[in-house]
Amino acid sequence: MLNDFDRLTAGRPRRDAPAAAEIPAAIGLIAEHRETGFSGEVAAVEHHAVVLRDWRGRERVFPMTPRAFLVDDRPVTLVSTPVAAPAGPRRTASGSIAAPAARARVARPHRIYVEGVHDAELLERVWGEELREAAVVVEPMHGADGLAHLVRAFAPGPGRRLGVLLDHLVPGSKEQRLADAVRSPHLLVTGHPYVDVWQGVRPQAAGIEAWPTVPRGQDWKSGVCAALGHDPRTFWPRLLRSVRTYADLERGLIGAVERLLDFLIEPE
Secondary structure (H helix, E strand, O other): OOOHHHHHHOOOOOOOOOOOEEEEOOOOOEEEEOOOOOEEEEEEEEOOEEEEEOOOOOEEEEEOOOOOEEEOOEEEEEEOOOOOOOOOOOEOOOOOEOOOOOOOOOOOOOEEEEOOHHHHHHHHHHHHHHHHHHOOEEEEOOOOOOHHHHHHHHOOEOOEOEEEEEOOOOOOOHHHHHHHOOOOOOEEEEEOOOOOHHHHEOHHHHOOOOOOOOOOOOOHHHHHHHHHOOOHHHHHHHHHHOOOOHHHEOHHHHHHHHHHHHHHOOOO
16 A cells, blocks of 8 residues: 555655666556556557556556556556567467457457456456457356356356356365356356465465465465465465466466366357
């Protein structure tokens, strides 16, 4: 959180502060605007301004003034640089060959439901380009307990497919029972074996040797943050920034998401 002084001086170098590092405003760079707290990936650079796009697809334009942004929790000055043409096909964070630039498309009726906001942000981080190209929207359910009701309300059918990504989808789990209770040829429920989507990030990417073991019955996220000495309110943004490509994720999570995309993205 910025205090009142920081809010007034965000974007202006202080005389007693070291010069902020200059960072190229590269497409896909995750940055946070210090004054407003708005964060997202760099979607475009226009003259002396940068366009940030958050995981919901909302875009805002900010001037690239000194020390106006945070990157990896460090105040930085974003700068525009000439972009050289790539030597070969560009690959997305998910490892796919990037499609040619195209105008924004109207969202298809297909949807992907995920358990929470963090799941949605992680999918946007790695598969965002594919999702926008396919015009498929990801929506958090805020928990899986209401899955049956949400499926009935969505009413999957021909031309209206629904994909669901569940945490901890293992035999005998509550999530497995919830998945077994919903059936439709136009519905696909997949999941990963991890207690939470945080655990789907490889420990090496997060800068730790392994995810801590949390006793059964204790809130997993709180237990992890306590063991690692992190504040639960700030650990997730740090963890999300550590994910650069699909290689930073566990195979179980990658496979579950890829199955959903194959199910929802129909051949043109």
